[in-house]
Amino acid sequence: MTHAETPLVDLRCEAHTYPDGTVGMHDVEFSVFPGEIVALVGGNGAGKSTLLEHLNATLVPDDGELVVGGTPISEDNKTRARKEVGFVFQDADTQLVAPTVLDDVMFGLQNYGVPTDEAKQRAREALETVEAGHLEDRIPHYLSGGEKRLVGLAGVLVLEPSVVVLDEPLAGLDPERSRLVAERVQKIHADGISVVLSTHDLDFAAEVADRVCVMTDGNVVGGGTPSEVFYDDALLAEANLHPPSAVRVARDAGLASAQPVTEAELVSLLTEVDNLDATRTPAPDGRGRD
Numbered sequence: 611m612t613h614a615e616t617p618l619v620d621l622r623c624e625a626h627t628y629p630d631g632t633v634g635m636h637d638v639e640f641s642v643f644p645g646e647i648v649a650l651v652g653g654n655g656a657g658k659s660t661l662l663e664h665l666n667a668t669l670v671p672d673d674g675e676l677v678v679g680g681t682p683i684s685e686d687n688k689t690r691a692r693k694e695v696g697f698v699f700q701d702a703d704t705q706l707v708a709p710t711v712l713d714d715v716m717f718g719l720q721n722y723g724v725p726t727d728e729a730k731q732r733a734r735e736a737l738e739t740v741e742a743g744h745l746e747d748r749i750p751h752y753l754s755g756g757e758k759r760l761v762g763l764a765g766v767l768v769l770e771p772s773v774v775v776l777d778e779p780l781a782g783l784d785p786e787r788s789r790l791v792a793e794r795v796q797k798i799h800a801d802g803i804s805v806v807l808s809t810h811d812l813d814f815a816a817e818v819a820d821r822v823c824v825m826t827d828g829n830v831v832g833g834g835t836p837s838e839v840f841y842d843d844a845l846l847a848e849a850n851l852h853p854p855s856a857v858r859v860a861r862d863a864g865l866a867s868a869q870p871v872t873e874a875e876l877v878s879l880l881t882e883v884d885n886l887d888a889t890r891t892p893a894p895d896g897r898g899r900d
């Protein structure tokens with residue numbers, strides 16, 4: 611895939627070594643461009659969270675560089691990376707710190723010195739964006755997993771980042787909540803924010819992503835559009851991944867040449883094939899003859 615634009619985030623990481631000596635990631639070059647949703651996929655321990663946490667300088671490479679909005683990030687200007695790249699953690703509890711949801715969403719703004727009235731108004735707007743306005747007086751700790759995820763997302767959106775990073779946004783959510791979070795991801799993308807997320811759910815990746823990057827053993831081993839990645843058997847095998855269900859059904863139905871990756875694309879193809887068959891198969895009264 612080629613990108614004419616300047617990346618919003620540009621990471622080069624020769625290696626990231628954790629304090630116990632484990633190499634979490636190595637030889638990675640990863641960029642985020644305006645207007646895209648990128649899904650990172652890979653098995654447990656492949657390095658997805660490690661990569662994501664480098665995008666807002668939560669982690670820094672042993673050797674390498676992070677450039678955000680054209681500015682190289684160092685110890686002195688890490689706050690710039692934190693502001694431009696909002697991070698929604700997998701464990702929402704680590705992110706929710708205040709006594710009420712509204713206070714929580716206001717927290718970041720107040721840290722940046724925004725006056726209370728303005729912070730309150732912007733926090734309410736951010737909660738509305740994720741349709742969680744009704745939760746503003748609740749105690750964050752007692753929210754359901756999906757509600758926490760949405761409030762965490764509001765707390766990030768309120769700071770108006772250019773990129774939102776979500777680590778395993780569907781982890782632990784039921785299908786209904788997963789759908790809700792997937793819709794919100796598409797909505798913030800439609801509002802002009804780039805999104806990078808990690809997921810084990812390849813159906814979800816196929817549904818929302820413009821670009822999919824495959825990780826294994828701390829390295830990005832391939833990437834491309836969902837069709838390019840999910841029909842690349844060798845790449846999926848290397849990362850020990852199974853293709854999304856639409857890809858498996860398309861193969862069984864002999865429709866792989868059209869490379870559908872989502873359920874909707876598959877249904878539309880199957881409908882086309884059905885219609886074609888109906889025009890070819892003569893009905894007993896002779897209707898439907900070619």
Ligand SMILES: Nc1ncnc2c1ncn2[C@@H]1O[C@H](COP(=O)(O)OP(=O)(O)OP(=O)(O)O)[C@@H](O)[C@H]1O
Binds near residue numbers: 655828
């Ligand atoms: N704090 C840490 N200290 C030591 N090793 C770590 C730490 N965090 C992650 N690792 C190691 O780094 C490697 C990459 O882990 P990472 O969490 O980035 O993978 P992941 O793809 O996000 O995995 P999962 O899908 O299981 O969440 C693994 O070998 C992991 O054990």
